[in-house]
Amino acid sequence: MCGHALNGNQEEKMPNPYNPQDIEPKWQARWDADSLYKSVIDHGKPKFYALTMLPYPSGDIHIGHWYAMSPSDVRARFKRMQGFDVLFPMGFDAFGLPAENAAIQRSIHPKTWTLANIERERQQLRSMGMMIDWEREAISCLPGYYRWSEWFFLKFYEMGLAYRKKAPVDYCPNCKTTLAREQVIGEEHICERCGTPVVKKDLEQWFWRITKYADELLDFSKIDWPDKIRLAQTNWIQRSEGAEVTFTVAPEDLPAGAAPEEGDLVVFTTRPDTLWGATFMVLSPEHPLVERITRPEYRAAVQSYQAQAARQTEIERMSTEKEKTGVFTGAYAINPVNDARIPIWIADYVLITYGTGAIMAVPAHDDRDFAFAVKFGLPIIPVIDRVDGLAKSFAFPGSVRAGFAEALKDAGFEFTAAPVGELGEGLFVTLHGNEQIDRYIALMQAYLLEGNWNEVVGARWAFIFSDGIRELDSVESDAEILTRCKAIYPPVSENRTCMEMLSHLPFYRDTLFHPEYGTMINSGVFDGTPVKGAVAKVVAWLEANELGRGAVNYRLRDWLISRQRYWGAPIPVVYCDTCGVVPVPYEDLPVLLPDDVDFMPTGESPLKYHEGFLHTTCPKCGGPATRETDTMDTFVCSSWYQYAYLSPYYREGKPAHADSIPWDTEEAKYWAPVDTYTGGAEHAVMHLLYTRFFTKALRDAGIVNFDEPMLQLRNQGTILGEPRCGDCVEVTGAWEGAAFRAAEITVYSFQDQATWPPAERSAGLVRGEVIDRDDVSLKVQTSEAGELTVVLIDEDMPVAIPGKEKGGTAKDILYHLDVEKMSKSKKNVVAPDELVAQYGADTVRAYLMFGWRWEQGGPWDSHGIEGVVRWINRVWNVVTEPAQAAGAETLSGRELLRAMHFAVKSITEDLEGFGFNTVIARLMEYTNALSKARSAHYGSALWDEAVATLLLLIAPVAPHMAEELWAFLGKPYSVHQQAWPTWDPAMLVVDEIEIPVQINGKVRGRVTVPADADEDAIEAAALADANVQRHLEGQQVLKVIVPNKKLVSIAAKPK
RNA sequence: GGGGCGGUGGCGAAAUGGCAGACGCACCGGUCUUAAAAACCGAGGGACUUACGUCCGUGUGGGUUCGAGUCCCACCCGCCCUACCA
Structure with a gap:
């Protein structure tokens, strides 16, 4: 169709004003009826699998979903116009605690609650105008889905990737379930969901062996993922290379009759080069050996400490200070490298869950061990030379002959003189390097008065006595030096080690301890071994002498998947008295969640009391057996959903087998893996790690033939609440001391700040902005200067709130908000449905792209959207309005062409690179150029091309409006099936x-x-x-x- | 304590080492209107200047370069993640 035929057409139509409320539902229905977004395998095209993280159906799609999903949809549409066969599916992560909590609190069945929410959210998602292929929708709580989650469990069990063990696990007493390690957050160890402090429980639990893939999960060479996520995963896995070294319990400390190897005490260390500095050992309080080696006279203290350590996770930790605690067991161990007899302590800073649950403590080079040793008077012997050569010495007042300070100055030493209490002036000397230290020692020897000593600490550990120099190089010399010092100067008698004595002097503190790698000292045959290769040399030596071996440890633990909850995929296992643990046969899947359950107010799983579910027969022997009542972590279901979309609820109703493939292989061969995945970075060490593990396990099972589930990942930021001032209140009442008791409250809305009466505070009246509010009081700003008055209120007292017809209570008064996360209680939630009703989905989509750097996010701005509204209207007008008289300013044909090609180029590149805000900016610029050029070019072929190009470029962003205008121009349906425009570099010149x-x-x-x-x-x-x-x-x-x-x-x- | 990300007008933000502030919001001036709103047009980092222009400007201080918001070093501030991991 040519441009001129269209012009006649346009003149017949009176241009309507832009009305998204008409246009959007109309086109959504048409696209739906035409299956415009159905993805069908087309081997003639390159495929593109675009995936965005699926929502949890909590009841509402919120603005954060829009922010995450709109640009993903835009990019999927763009790829489609570029000629890719695009798959852009959607589903629901439908198992999980909130559904069960709703069941308990409101007597709604989790399934009813969840499916109703999904119904509502599906409508909301449709209102966004996304190109979702709804025929591929997958809902994880339906048997057709979770049957395969169970199938994977059996597969992993078969492969040795699933195992059961009794382990101390984190348990949330509020949610009544165990949690994966990564669901326990922060210093207070609180439950990710409800904030309750977790407790440790010893339970039989199912684990998945994610640690088997620890090394492979550290390899990101095959995927384009953000550095931030790669780093988070690398840190979470935390591979540590080092050695396992076998210490032994001193034979006399083992129970009579114990075999010698029972005393083996293996430790993991990343610093085998510091072995000679191990002056004590620390076992975790839960370590199994503690019981056997504790000497009778220490038993009471040890047991009391163990009890306290176990309880400590239950009580909220009061302070952030981390004073080290621990007790001595009375037993000793032998350090295999030097046969030193070192005490064995227990302390809660050693974790049973990491390494071997036991450490060798090297206080001279590990800050935790240093703090512990200083506190408990354990010896600290340096075994690694300082790399910076720094050394310090303090000359005690009166310990040196007169003229020492002058001598120091003459010799060029760096020092300061300062009075020390009442004792006179002391000299604080700082030295750098061996040459200086030697010179200093010589000088000190010359000046030191009889009956005194001086020490050089840091790069040299020398105590200078009038009869010679003694170095702090062993536990023995430590004791000997200390004895001499005590004899010389009795006030130091309280100290148990030289280091403790030195640590009282603040001047020394930064030189007493260092964690760096360096030349080995005080380490027997290894003395003088340089930094480079020291660790490797020691490991080789340990192996040659059969004292230990090189070892790698990971912080990553196996994935605990058992949950003591109802609303999850059942773990397909039965327990038989004769056969033990028996997996349910593949053919019998799914193990169905029974619907007829009674929810306990305690939150305890109703499966435990469901006789029909509980009792079954053993698949092996046919005898009576009971089912596993734990269900799987919901992250299991979301680990493979990208494959579920390929053929949802695959072969439902037909039996599965051990050699089944859980999805249509033709679909998988074409679409998988995911090309671009978008979603939040908060899943870095959970979902995003699990799904990588899952895919690697599937690869080893021969189900997929690639290593990574998602080739490219990009994270969006978070939209925060909009800052706003609080309501202004006028309160009458009476003073109660410093507070004001409210009798009556009048509210002036925060929106009408211009008309607020001035702040005031007088005998019977308080007036001003509400800065904060809690259940019993308002904080009211009663002067310009910021003076705050506490107004006591009754939570339920009736208050007339402007705009609230039924009348509210004091709880409805809005208080001042700075930028914070959106939450219902703060009343700063942005409801996308309202925005769509007011502006239309196209405008909301465009604004969410335009307002923020996508990967960063930021506070909501309710005014900013006006700019996008104006732009959308300008686009509408520039296309639909009839020709006007020539304006003053216009563009030449050449300039218009250039603007067009530049727009195509920059928008193409920015969409490719996730630069969504500049995509809108370039579209605005191009629209402005068209407005300018309109009067001169309207009706020409060039104009038609320029306008068509605008609509093609806008189509991914504002799909409804683009379609409407495309049809208005009389162009063939659908704009979304047109080819993406290309640019000619020659036109940019x-x-x-x-x-x-x-x-x-x-x-x-x-x-x-x-x-x-x-x-x-x-x-x-x-x-x-x-x-x-x-x-x-x-x-x-x-x-x-x-x-x-x-x-x-x-x-x-x-x- | 460890790690990461960021700091550019009143605000959101642009800027392969090459004219800082594109594109918007808000504000201000103008056109239209009885008036307002909407729409459209226009000015705007700061200081000095009638003006041409000049000086200063991307958290602070150094450096590399013909040229630095961008690269390097040190520091200050904010946010996020993580946390006794041997």
């Missing part, structure tokens, strides 16, 4: 270019030259510019460069 001229980095002029001018011509033009010449007067030009013909840079200096 301009005839003349303006080039700035810099002198010494400052712009001093601009010259306009033909686009094809060569560098010499540009340089000549630049030097000829009047302002440039003015600035070059009296200057000598050193250099002129014309990089890329983009600017002229002149370097000059005064003659």
Whole structure:
């Protein structure tokens, strides 16, 4: 259809004003009826699997979902127009606690609650106008879905990836379930869901062996994922290389009759090079050996400490201070490298869940061990030389002959003199390197008075006595030096080690301990071993002497998947008295969740009391058996949903087998893996790690033939609540001390701030903005200066709230909000449905793309959307309005073409690179250019092309409006099935270019030259510019460069 | 304590080492209107200047470069994640 035929058409139609409320439902229904977004395998096209994280059906799609999903949809649409066969599915992560809590609180069955929410959210998602292929919808709580979740369990069990063990696990007493480690958050160890402090429980639980893939999960070479996520996963897995070293319990500390190897005490260390500095051992309080080695006289203290450590996770930790605690067992261990006898302690800073649950403590080079040793008076012996050569010495007042300070100064030492209490002046010397230290020691020996000592700490550990030098190089010398010091100066008698004595002097504190790698000292045959290769050499030596071996440890633990809840996929296992643990045969899947259950007010799983579910027969022997009543973590279901979309509820009703594939292999071969995945970064160490593990396990099972589930990942940021002022209240009442008791409250809305009466505080009246509110009081700002008055209220007292017809209570008064997360209680939630009703989905989509850097997010701004509203209307008008009289300003045909090609180029590139805000900016610019060019070009073929291009570029962003205008122009349905426009670099060229001229980095002029001018011509033009010449007067030009013909840079200096 | 991300007008933000502030919001001026709203047009980082223009400007201080918001070093501030992991 040609442009001119269209013009006649347009004149017949009176242009309607833009009305999204008509347009959007109309096109949504049409697209639906035409199955426009149904994805069908087409081997003639390249495929593109675009996936965005699926929502949990909590009852409402909120603005965060829109923010995450709209740009993902835009990009999927863009890819489709580019010629890809695109799959963009959606589903619901439908198992989980909130459904069960609703059941308990409101007597609604979780299934009813969940499916009703899904129904509602599906409608909300449809209102967004996304190109979702709804025929592929997958809901994880339906048997057709969770049958395969169960199937994977059996498969993993078969592969040895699923196992059961009794383990201390985190248990939330409120949610009545165990949690995965990553669901326990922060210092207080609180439940991710409800914030209740978790407790440790010893339970038989099912685990999945994710640790088997620890090394492979550290390899990101096959995927394009954000650094942030890769880092989070790397840190979470935390691979540590080191050695396992076998210490032994001193034979006399083992129970009589114990076999010698029972005393083996294996530790993991990343610092085998510090083995010679291990002056004590610490076992975790839960370590099995504690019971056997504790000496009778220490038993009571040990048991009391163990009890306290177990309880400690139950009580909220009061302070952030981390004072080390622990007790001595009375037993000793032998350090295999030097046969030193070292005490065995227990302390809660050693965790049973990491490494071997036991450590060798090297207090000189580990800060935790250092703190522990200082507190409990355990010896600290340095075994790694300082790399910085730093050493310090403090000359005690009166310990040296007169003239020492002058001698120090003459010799060039760095020192300060300061009074020490009443004792006189002390000298604080700082030394760098061995040469200085040697000179200092010699000088000190010359000046030290009889009956005194001096020490050099840090890069040298020397105690200078009048009869010679003693180095702190062993536990024995530590004791000997300390004894001598105590004899010389009795006030130090309280100290148990030299380090403890030295630690009292603040001047020394930064030199007593260092964790760096360096040359080994005080380490027997390894003395002098340089940093490089020291660890490897020690490991080789340990292995040669059969004292230990190189070892790798991970912080990553196996994935605990058992949940003591009803609303999850059943774990398909039965327990038989004769056969033990028996997996349910593949053919018998799914193990169905029974519907007829009674929910306990306690939250305890009703499955435990459901006789029909509980009792079954053993698949192996046919005898009586009971079912596993735990269900699987919901993350199991979301670990494979990207494959479920390929053929949802695959082969439902037909039996599964061990060698089944859980989805249509033709679909999988074509679509998988996911090409672009978008979603929140908060899933970094949970979902995003689990799904990678899952795919690797599936690969090993021969079900998929690739290693990674999602090739490219991008994270969006978070939209926060909008800052706002609080309501203004006028309160009458009476003073109660410093507070004001409210009798009656009048509210002036925060929206009418201009009409607020002035703040006031008088005998019977308080008036001002509400800064904060709780159940019993308001904080009212009663002066410009910020003076706050506490107004006591009754939570339910009736208050007239402007705009609230039924009348509210004091709880409805809005208080001042700075930027915070959106939450219902703060009443700062943005409801997308209301925005859609007011502005239309296209505008909301565009605003969410335009307002923020997508990967960053930020606070909501309810005014900013107006700019997008205006733009959308301008687009509407520029297409639909009839020709107007020529305006003053217009664009040449060449300029219009250039604007068009530039728009295509930049929008294509920015969509590709997730630069959504600049996509809208470029669209706005292009629209502005069209507005300008309209009067001159309206009706021409060029104009038609320019307008069509605008609609094609807008189609992914504002799909409804683009479709409507496309139809208005009489173009063939659908705009979404058109090819994405391309640009011609030749069209971007301009005839003349303006080039700035810099002198010494400052712009001093601009010259306009033909686009094809060569560098010499540009340089000549630049030097000829009047302002440039003015600035070059009296200057000598050193250099002129014309990089890329983009600017002229002149370097000059005064003659 | 460890790690990460960020700091640019009143606000959201642009800017392959090359004219800082594109595109918007808010504000201000104008056109239209009896008036307002809407729409459209226009000015705007700061200081000085009638003006041409000049100086200063991307958290602070250094450095590399003809040229730095961008790269390097040190520091300050904010946010996020993580946390006794041997």
